[in-house]
Amino acid sequence: MKYFLATVLTKGKKEQIPIYAKDKIDAQNIAKMKSTGILIKVVEANEPFEAQFSRFQKDFLKNIKKKKIKPDALIASIRQLAVMTNAGISIYDSLSEIANASEDEALKTVFSKLADDINSGHSLSRSMENFRFELGNLTIAMVQLGEKTGNLDEALYSLADMLEEIRANIIKFKKAMAYPRNVMIAMAIAFVVLISYVVPEFKTIFEELDAELPVPTQILLTLEHLFNNYGPYVLAILFGAFMIFKYLINNNKQIKYGWHELLLKTYLIKNIIKYSTLSRFTLVFSELIRAGIPIAEALDTSIDMIDNLPLKIKLQSVRITVEKGGNLNKGLKDTELFENMIIQMVSAGEDSGTLDTMIKKVAEYYKMRFDAIIDGLSEAIEPIMLFIIASMVILLALGIFLPMWDMGNAVQGR
Numbered sequence: 001m002k003y004f005l006a007t008v009l010t011k012g013k014k015e016q017i018p019i020y021a022k023d024k025i026d027a028q029n030i031a032k033m034k035s036t037g038i039l040i041k042v043v044e045a046n047e048p049f050e051a052q053f054s055r056f057q058k059d060f061l062k063n064i065k066k067k068k069i070k071p072d073a074l075i076a077s078i079r080q081l082a083v084m085t086n087a088g089i090s091i092y093d094s095l096s097e098i099a100n101a102s103e104d105e106a107l108k109t110v111f112s113k114l115a116d117d118i119n120s121g122h123s124l125s126r127s128m129e130n131f132r133f134e135l136g137n138l139t140i141a142m143v144q145l146g147e148k149t150g151n152l153d154e155a156l157y158s159l160a161d162m163l164e165e166i167r168a169n170i171i172k173f174k175k176a177m178a179y180p181r182n183v184m185i186a187m188a189i190a191f192v193v194l195i196s197y198v199v200p201e202f203k204t205i206f207e208e209l210d211a212e213l214p215v216p217t218q219i220l221l222t223l224e225h226l227f228n229n230y231g232p233y234v235l236a237i238l239f240g241a242f243m244i245f246k247y248l249i250n251n252n253k254q255i256k257y258g259w260h261e262l263l264l265k266t267y268l269i270k271n272i273i274k275y276s277t278l279s280r281f282t283l284v285f286s287e288l289i290r291a292g293i294p295i296a297e298a299l300d301t302s303i304d305m306i307d308n309l310p311l312k313i314k315l316q317s318v319r320i321t322v323e324k325g326g327n328l329n330k331g332l333k334d335t336e337l338f339e340n341m342i343i344q345m346v347s348a349g350e351d352s353g354t355l356d357t358m359i360k361k362v363a364e365y366y367k368m369r370f371d372a373i374i375d376g377l378s379e380a381i382e383p384i385m386l387f388i389i390a391s392m393v394i395l396l397a398l399g400i401f402l403p404m405w406d407m408g409n410a411v412q413g414r
Contacts (some may be wrong), residue, residue: 002027003047010037033120069134071167075160077111078139080155092118110134123147138306139161141284143300149291158287160281165367168407169276176377180385187192191392192227199224199400206403213403220399228403257309264310268373268380275370278337282363296322311337328355361369 004027006017017034019042021027027042077098084094085206092115098244109184111410125144126140139159141381146155151371199220206213206221213221226234248255264270281302288298304313313336321331329347339344342362348357373380 003041004031004034004066005045006031006042007040007395008035008037009036009040014040040251068136069107069110070104071163071170073102073107074135075163077102077107078156078160078163082153082160085156091124095414105133118198124152130290137307138166138280139282140317141305142178142287143303144304145284145288145291145293148288148293148297150289155287162283169370172371172374173377176374177381179378180381181274183385184388187389187392192397194219194396195227200228202400202403216395217400217403219395253309260307260309260311266310268377269345269383271373273308274311274337275366275373277306277308279363279370280364281315282359283305285355285362286359289359295328295355 002021002023004019006019006027008015008017008031015037017031019027019030024042028039031039031042031156053331076402080098081094083099085091086114089097095111095115095118099108099115102111114127114131116123117130118124125140128140128143132140142155142162143161146152146248149155165361183267189407190338198271203221203224206217209411237365249259250256255313263273284305285298288301293301296319299315299322303315310348314337317335318328318331320329321334327347328350329343330345333343342365345358345362349355
């Protein structure tokens with residue numbers, strides 16, 4: 001967001017209104033909504049330090065307080081909105097009714113504000129842009145599809161199906177992670193108990209030896225010192241660091257890009273992100289093509305819903321290729337994200353005029369790959385879990401027993 005100053009003439013007096021907007025045109029529209037006076041000019045300006053600090057404080061607190069709508073509540077509300085839209089009920093009345101009937105506070109707040117925006121003359125997708133965190137990119141992309149095709153109810157039905165599928169995958173993911181998570185929690189608790197209560201008993205013995213301690217023992221004693229003397233402070237620092245990192249991820253594009261790039265290089269996580277992203281991208285893209293939306297425009301809408309920045313930038317190059325008159329299959333090939341089989345399928349679809357069908361099959365293929373990863377998640381994570389457990393056990397064993405062996409050797413005169 002950029003900082004603008006809008007000069008407005010109200011009751012014969014000039015006043016300046018600070019505005020945050022994407023560009024000058026957006027700033028002018030916001031200024032007209034904020035003031036009933038005559039808009040004289042809108043200029044981009046340097047944001048004062050006080051405003052910067054106030055915005056940081058506001059955004060930081062917002063990141064802590066804001067909550068996503070519960071998946072079950074969102075899916076139910078989308079289906080209800082689809083039914084009411086299909087029945088000819090206005091969007092404003094539908095949103096208001098759903099907001100009043102919902103028990104989910106986040107959904108109630110979001111849908112109430114959406115209804116107010118609709119009443120002010122905004123489109124549904126434009127209003128949803130203000131709640132991208134709560135609603136998700138997919139929801140906004142599918143609503144845009146419905147508005148472009150004039151079949152909002154069909155788009156909402158499809159959206160509800162997609163959200164249910166995503167929710168089912170999340171449940172599968174949680175089930176697959178349940179055993180490894182419980183084992184790691186149990187090991188972490190055992191490690192903390194040993195560090196806090198067992199290691200201090202050996203510390204006295206080691207100090208009486210007044211000998212040079214091996215590295216594993218020094219690590220254990222350092223951890224024991226931190227846990228028992230600075231435990232609350234360490235937790236507070238970790239929590240603060242996490243919140244600052246979360247704020248930077250949400251508000252700094254370069255840091256966000258670097259983080260997303262790191263995730264794409266991380267074992268197992270990279271495949272989960274890649275195949276889930278490509279599955280949703282191709283699914284939305286196929287729906288748009290089937291609805292008769294031009295390829296370049298369909299790419300725009302499909303790419304907008306992607307969260308991972310490196311993948312988003314690579315796929316944006318596809319749109320550039322298509323705009324320049326290139327084939328879709330060439331653009332997809334240049335990204336190096338798609339297998340040769342997929343490129344051939346897209347090429348065949350372009351040649352035969354069945355691109356929407358081929359892209360739909362591609363979406364099914366990536367969904368299959370993603371489901372296979374989720375199903376095999378427990379097995380894939382076992383080596384990592386075993387490595388962490390083994391490292392903790394070896395550190396404890398060596399840290400405690402190495403000095404004792406040295407003591408035994410010293411007593412025997414070796």
